[in-house]
Amino acid sequence: MRFIATSLALWATLTAAAPSSEITEKAKKYEAEYTGKCGDKNHGKIALRIGNGGAGQSGLVGALADAFIDHKVPDCHDTGNLFKVAWVKGDTTETINNLKNKDIDIGITYHEVAEQNAITGGIAKGCQYKNDSLAPCFNDCDGAVEKPCRTFRDHFYLVGPKSNPAEIDSEEDDIVNTFRKIYETGERGETKFLSRFDKSATNIIDSKMWIDIGQVPWAKSPAKWYYKFSKYPLEALTKAIKKKYYTITDRGTYLTLKSQNEKLTNRTVIYQTGEKHEKLLNPADIITLNDDAESAKMIKEFVEWVHSPEGQNVIWNYTAKDSKPKYCLYKGFDDNSVPPNRDCEWELNGSVPGSLPGDEREREDL
Ligand SMILES: *[C@@H]1O[C@H](CO)[C@@H](O)[C@H](O)[C@H]1NC(C)=O
Ligand SMILES: *[C@@H]1O[C@H](CO)[C@@H](O)[C@H](O)[C@H]1NC(C)=O
Ligand SMILES: *[C@@H]1O[C@H](CO)[C@@H](O)[C@H](O)[C@H]1NC(C)=O
Ligand SMILES: *[C@@H]1O[C@H](CO)[C@@H](O)[C@H](O)[C@H]1NC(C)=O
Numbered sequence: 080m081r082f083i084a085t086s087l088a089l090w091a092t093l094t095a096a097a098p099s100s101e102i103t104e105k106a107k108k109y110e111a112e113y114t115g116k117c118g119d120k121n122h123g124k125i126a127l128r129i130g131n132g133g134a135g136q137s138g139l140v141g142a143l144a145d146a147f148i149d150h151k152v153p154d155c156h157d158t159g160n161l162f163k164v165a166w167v168k169g170d171t172t173e174t175i176n177n178l179k180n181k182d183i184d185i186g187i188t189y190h191e192v193a194e195q196n197a198i199t200g201g202i203a204k205g206c207q208y209k210n211d212s213l214a215p216c217f218n219d220c221d222g223a224v225e226k227p228c229r230t231f232r233d234h235f236y237l238v239g240p241k242s243n244p245a246e247i248d249s250e251e252d253d254i255v256n257t258f259r260k261i262y263e264t265g266e267r268g269e270t271k272f273l274s275r276f277d278k279s280a281t282n283i284i285d286s287k288m289w290i291d292i293g294q295v296p297w298a299k300s301p302a303k304w305y306y307k308f309s310k311y312p313l314e315a316l317t318k319a320i321k322k323k324y325y326t327i328t329d330r331g332t333y334l335t336l337k338s339q340n341e342k343l344t345n346r347t348v349i350y351q352t353g354e355k356h357e358k359l360l361n362p363a364d365i366i367t368l369n370d371d372a373e374s375a376k377m378i379k380e381f382v383e384w385v386h387s388p389e390g391q392n393v394i395w396n397y398t399a400k401d402s403k404p405k406y407c408l409y410k411g412f413d414d415n416s417v418p419p420n421r422d423c424e425w426e427l428n429g430s431v432p433g434s435l436p437g438d439e440r441e442r443e444d445l
Contacts, residue, residue, distance in 0.1 A: 108182070110168040113141050115148030116155070123161035126377050130167045130174035130183035133233065133280065134363060137331045137408055139397050140166045140187070146393045147384055162377075170279065178203045178366065184374045185381060186366045187230065189280045194227035194366050203366035206382065213413045217383050227364035229412040230385055231394045234353030235284055235361055236333055238316070239325035240346070244269045247350045254356045258288045261325055262296075265304030272296075273319040273326040276307040280361055285327045287358070320347045329361070333427075334399035334406050349427065362412075391416050398423040 109128075114121035127144075134140050144164035152160045169177055171188040178186045179202045186203065188194055197203040206215035206228035216223050237257065239247070245260040252260065264270035275282040276297065289296055296305035306324060308315050312332040319326035320343055330353070337344040353359035365385065367378045384390045391411040395418050398405040407423035 108167060109165040110135060111141060111166045113144035113148065113164045113166070115145045115152070115161075117148075117152070117161060120155050120158070121148070121161045121163060122158070123163055125165045126162035127164045127185060127374060127381060128167055128183040129164060129185045129187065130169050130177045131187040131363075132168065132170045132174075133189075133329065133331065134187060134231075134409075135166045135168055137397075138400065139231075139394065139409065142393050142397055143385065143390065146390070147381055150384060150389065151380070172278075175202065175366075178368055181368060181370060181372070184368045184378050187363050188227075188366060189233070189361050189363055190283070191227055191362070191364065194364055197366055198225055198227065201369055204369045205364075205366055206386075215382075215386055217386075227366050228382055228386070229362060230365045231363050231412060232353075232410045233280075233361040233363055233408075234330040234410075235281065235327055235359040236330065236349045236353065237325065237327055237351040237359065238319065238333070238347045238349050240320075240323035241348050242323065243348065243350070245325065249350050252351075254288065254351060254358050255291055257351055259292050262289075262292060262294055262304075265296075265302065268304070271304045271306050271322070271324040273306045273308050273315060273322070273324040275309060275312070275315050277309040279312075281312065281327055281329060284359065284361065288327075291358075317343065320344070325350075327359075331399065331408050334402050334408065338399060338401045338403070354425075386412070388416065388418070392418045395421055396423060 109125075112125065129140055129144065131140050144166070148162065148164060152162070155161070167177060167183050171190045171193060174183065174186040174188050175193060175197050177183040178197065194203070194205070198205045205225045207217070207220040207223035208226050209216050209220065209223045213229060215228050239245070245264045247257050247260055261270055261272055265272060272285075274285050274297070296302035297307070306322075308318055310318070312328065313336055315326065316328045316332055316336055318324075333344065333349070351359060353361070365382055367382060368374065394409050394411045395407065395416075397408050399408050405423040406427070407421065407425050411417070
């Protein structure tokens with residue numbers, strides 16, 4: 080169950096006659112509050128604040144929060160123990176700052192180096208890892224090292240027009256070659272690339288790709304083929320498809336657009352994927368408040384639960400809203416832990432090159 084901040088904000092406006100700065104403050108701070116299956120009956124206080132961007136928007140943070148509350152308090156009559164979980168919206172940089180300022184308890188972030196720096200600098204805590212194990216160690220961790228807690232993985236896709244002016248060969252080209260081809264055809268005026276140019280995780284990934292081939296297309300004087308479009312992910316993907324540009328998008332955005340307008344997503348092709356290329360994979364890690372505060376016990380329980388089969392199942396099973404067939408959005412931290420009864424599909428049939436109807440002419444009227 081979720082109470083969206085806008086409704087809180089509206090309520091704050093409606094009750095503005097009474098000085099209720101606390102409510103206004105809350106509405107600003109929390110994007111949503113989750114109550115588990117007990118819903119309206121859950122009058123508990125917020126016992127955990129989770130900071131994140133994309134997985135909050137996709138609903139995964141809410142699904143984890145609800146399942147964790149239900150796990151901790153299976154009986155709604157157990158009112159004394161009921162609690163809520165809040166989502167504090169923020170990208171990786173904002174989330175690390177929120178941890179530093181003790182405004183959140185858990186950060187789910189996407190930049191391992193920044194996370195490790197936060198741990199080393201004492202701003203945040205990670206998990207204990209022994210040897211090269213993918214799973215964190217929670218007991219008898221002698222000799223373990225502290226690292227960000229690998230939690231789930233988000234996938235990015237390089238998409239582009241069916242006409243494929245850069246002649247990307249999904250089978251033969253590695254990711255470096257792919258971007259070199261876009262660059263070379265771009266320089267010849269045959270191709271354009273849309274960048275979100277907004278410091279988002281997506282933008283950081285595309286920037287890394289250009290750096291990898293020794294290019295800085297946004298530096299002065301900016302490359303003509305490098306199109307800056309700092310809007311929301313759905314708008315950016317829509318624009319790229321309509322303009323026949325290449326771009327990088329994430330799986331969640333692609334699936335959302337597909338569920339809203341399949342005719343449009345049918346006009347684009349996924350040329351490279353995070354499934355095949357590590358560089359297009361965005362691992363999401365948990366780092367936590369470094370404090371012996373009241374919430375310390377709850378934080379520890381949440382982290383252990385998220386890495387347990389029960390928590391990982393929520394991740395593996397999480398589907399894109401309204402999608403038909405039901406597509407899974409994420410993978411857990413370990414490929415060997417796929418739950419056998421997963422109720423969603425991974426393969427994006429019809430969108431990968433090869434399974435597309437030949438050289439279909441795209442309509443220009445959209
Ligand atoms: C870590 O690796 C060493 C050497 O390969 C091995 O002896 C030890 O048992 C490993 N420890 C764990 C906890 O897996
Ligand atoms: C999109 O393409 C798939 C596979 O070719 C097809 O089955 C589906 O009907 C198309 N959807 C629309 C809305 O055109
Ligand atoms: C995942 O989906 C399957 C199939 O619907 C279901 O049996 C299972 O309980 C789900 N697991 C979780 C953790 O939601
Ligand atoms: C998509 O493709 C996979 C692998 O070829 C297949 O197992 C699955 O049933 C297909 N799903 C749909 C909805 O066509």
